[in-house]
Amino acid sequence: MASSSNDPFSDERFDDLFDQTMDHLFDTLSEIQAPPKPKKKRAFIERERELGHQQLWNDYFSEDCTYPLHVFRRRFRMNKPLFMHIVDRLSEEVSYFKQKRDAAGRFGLSALQKCTAAIRIMAYGSAADAGVINVFGDEYLRRPTADDLQRLLDVGQSRGFSGIIGSIDCMHWEWKNCPTAWRGQYTRGSEKPTIVLKVVTSYDLWFWHAFFGPPGTLNGINVLDRSPVFDDIFKGRAPKVTYWVNGHQYDLAYYLTNGIYPDWATFIQSIPLTQSEKARLFATTQESVRKDIERAFGVLQPRFAIVKKPGSILG
Incomplete structure (x- = not known):
């Protein structure tokens, strides 16, 4: 019988072959591996x-x-x-x-x-933002023109909502130095005093309307009653709009809202209890498009920290 040292399948021979194969594979991978990317250094600006x-x-x-x-x-x-x-x-x-x-x-x-x-x-x-208002007020702090409304209608139609010009909602801003005598009307339950900001925004995060100052005890309907968002329509100064849906002509644009707002012709809400595939599709699309205003609030607060911190105005 031949000795085990001459067996080509002995354990020692197998270990040697395995080590040689792994070393060769490691060397090959090391050669073809991409070189490490150089670390980027931040640009230094001397501000003196x-x-x-x-x-x-x-x-x-x-x-x-x-x-x-x-x-x-x-x-x-x-x-x-x-x-x-x-x-x-x-x-x-x-x-x-x-x-x-x-x-x-x-x-x-x-x-x-x-x-x-x-x-x-x-x-x-002078206010800290006075210069910005004087320079950019005419461009950004204005009502939508007829061209603006037509652009919003075109974009809304491409997203599945003919006649939409934006979404409307409100947020609460904590009032840190609220006077004690006013805390009751600005506080809801055990929460801290807040001031309400109601806005209308479009798909491009443009704030077309902002109404700031109502006490935090008010909800969306109460703030809507005080807001001047529909004053131009009531007074006949709003630009005329025209669009078609299912062969019918409409002359009044609308906003997307959540379920708290009243059933007005200018508000389109989601369907809370969907019973058909068509209703589910509408609810999903409406809630998706209405995320524009949630996204606007989400962008506004991180970029302008004053909005997410307690306010001390009038304090």
Whole structure:
């Protein structure tokens, strides 16, 4: 009988062949593997915050500052010691006004720079968004024109809803500093006081109507009764629209809503209890298209943090 050392199928021989095969396979895969992608570095932009702080200090706060005391008082409506007292308190107690370091370890804007910008706005009595309103108000803060309505009707028809010009809904904005005497009319149950924002938006996230200020105890119907969204229609100033559905002509556009709104000709709601395939298709399509307004609220709050944080207006 031959010895096991000469057996081509012995365990040792098999282990050697297996190791050689795996080594060859590993080398082959290593050669054909794509090289690692180089790490992208973030672009560095020199903002010269330190230089800006030093220039501000030299202009108003150093011993031999550029602008004298009477100019400082005229521009900031207060004397310099009071100004510095405000800066010190805010930098100690309010997180936003504290000077912080970025990811690279560099200091951001100083408390003096932040307070100077805020107090200048207060001193000159103009809202922070006044410039935006003056420049872009005519383009974005306006009623829809006849061309706008026709475009909305065309897009609505392509989505399966002839005559739709948008969706209508409301959201609640927490009012942090609500006066105690008003908490009852702005609070629902055990919740915090809120203010209602009712809007009309279209597929492109354009806010065609915004009604802000009703107390949080109101629901969608109560806010609708106070909203001027239909004033142009009542007064005959709304642009005329015409569209056809199943061979019938209609002259009144409509909005998509949820189930809380009344059964008006200008509101198209979903079907809560569908009993047929046709009804299920309509409900699914209506709820899908009405997501435009939910998407608008979802985009508005992350991009403009003031909307998702407690409001302190009138507080």
